[in-house]
Amino acid sequence: MTLNADLYLNLIRGGAARLAENRQTINDLNVFPIPDGDTGDNMYMTIEAGTHAAGESLSEMASAVSQGMLLGARGNSGVILSRMFAGLSKGFRNLEEADADHFVKAMRAAVEEAYQAVSRPVEGTILTVLREGVEAAASSSSLEDFFDRLTAGMESSLQRTPDLLDVLKKAGVVDSGGAGLLSITEGMRDALYGKSPVLAGSDQPSNAIVDFTSFTEDSVLEFGYCTEFLLRLQRCKVDLENFDETVIRDWLLEQGDSLVFFRDGSIVKVHVHTKDPGAILSRCREWGEFLSIKVENMTLQHHEKRMDERYKCARKALGIVSVAAGKGLSGIFSEMGTDVVIEGGQTMNPPVEKFLEAFDTVNADVVLVFPNNSNILLSARQAADLYKGSRIEVIPTKTLGEGYFALANLQADEAVDDMVHTLTEAASSVTTGLVSRAIRDSEAGAAGNYLGISGKDILCCAPNPREAALALFDKLHASSADIILIFAGADAPEEEAEALKSQIESSCPLSEIILLDGGQPVYNYILVLC
């Protein structure tokens, strides 16, 4: 059997379908016994974004799948997954079809690309499961054989992840990203054998109802057209092997804004906002022919809010995008100067696409991004790599507290490099503590108790959130902090939060204690020591 475009898409859908069945089980594979990680959801939403692809050759299809996933990637495991499929796409470049040998080679490219997605790869994670699975399938005689060996190799690798990562061993779980990858691979294998419940491919990204009345006979074209197309570079028009696609990109940059631009083989994907799509389409035919074109009037309602927000403010020098969960925290980040708050957090990792939209809305020469969660950092960075319209600087804030304090240290008149340095330093000087309810028994304590967590450690356990917060304060030597912020969560009653504040005030006379209504989910309290 050889792998062609249709079969490849079927495999992807099979993988997505199997992952969909197991996503809750994978969500539950948390290091911490609190409802904090949604690896299953993140990986599912990432791969699902690749299931709407179209293409005639394997190369085109793999590229379209990869592009869908790059934009849909959520959470660290989602980003790594999207990069893995980007690697596969590279491996399939210029292939109409692939056999087992091609697949093995392409999977090696996938491993390489996935490792490059993270600056410091950690073993005992999805990366190890991928690498060891591919090693186990290195000498396969057929595609079926390849997938049998791959799943077996991944399965045994997954079981070894707790030996490589202490946090997994302590929590008594295997790595959730690795488990997600295994599910996908199993689903792909089943699809190859023709026995998969293949995911219905009709889940197109929601086609919002367009209100044509918002652009009338008398309307003036104010916002231009959101123009997207796939351009096939043509051999008769360009020297394909030596063609430098930056010629197109640079020209497009002058024609419109919010440019997103990729080249994969002979296909160029473009997203650009312009008042004259005709000029762009005509010019692009000098290099190739279109595979698909979508042009939408941005005044129409489905884009209305976003575009209004964006065009209301003129292009500015510096813009800020922060990720925060909960109404209170979103408000706090807005007051501190954030232009666009992306709703998201521990249990809700926004996709790369959300960041790209936010960058559009901000409309600034330099955009600073505060991801405020270690599981959102990679998608923010991926979005920064993809976005060409502005200089994007991701400040590696891993908690809301780090984001708050970094933002408070922002001096808008500093040079950008200095600014990034200052903010990164400020973020790293902060200690964040979290209080959350245990949803299962663990070494730290029984389900129903409240855990005090900082970084990767569970530091204390108490029967109620206030006591857990106080114990956590002691453990973190909070009294030496100048500022102690208490973000009260959605589940923290006001009286309890006030009582906590007074108790901390009396034990930390040299600190300023600030209680804020964060309204965040999951964490009863977020304690920030600055």
Place this chain on the structure above:
Amino acid sequence: MLKIFTDTDTDLTPAEAARFGFQLISMPYSIDAKTTYPYVDFETFDGHAFYDVLRSGVLPTTSAISKEQYINYFEPDFAAGNDILYVHFSRAMTNTFDAMDQAVAELKARYPGVRFEEIDTKGITPISYGIVCEVGDLYLQGKTLDEILAWAKEEVDHFAMYFFADDLKFFRRSGRVSGLAATMGTLIGIRPLIYMSQEGKMVSVGTVKGRPKALQALLDKVTELGSEIEKHRICIGHSDAPEIAHQLGAMIEERFGKQNIVYVYVNPTAGSHCGPNGVGVCFHAKHR
């Protein structure tokens, strides 16, 4: 006969003004297009209520009074042939004194021979309060206009004021502080430390993390720059933060022993620029 004037931006209340013999010129502020003249439109200043309005998100504006209003204040004394001394808040912070200059020029033409002098406190709120009170003391001691002017020439620059604000948005809007960190929004818990310069302008000298450190920074400034502080009033001004103001007072007395500390509520017009929960200290210093 010498008549002395000051304005409500110096934090002097009508009772205090009456005790020294000052006439008070009321400097207005506006909320939602309603203009209020302190101690004209109300008898006593309810600081807590005023700053609570600001806490709710209202940003008041302030405005200059007109030439006609100045004429109304000064003309009776010009007509009576009295000498006039006006001890006012900083010229560098307002354009209201342009109108006053015109008024005075007109009055001088109309009443030749009347002497009009002014002392620019090169400050506002507690620092002006400290200077105004000392001028009041001299006036009560029967010092002449020239003696008071000589004192001011020597002493005004020896009154220093350092303070911190809770929320930069008031200052940012008023644009009256130089060197202020170019932040993008509210700074929760991080406070700029601001002083009143020799030119009568507010200048930021950096930020401080947390209120305890901010109070410590004020105390350190008193220690570093203070000179004969025990011979003068120490004025601690606050915009509805009496407990914090008293905490600072206790810290100062703990370090320097019993002092003549006066606590003043920052007047609403100045408070419109600094916002609630600010605390500042004015003391006699080697220099500002």
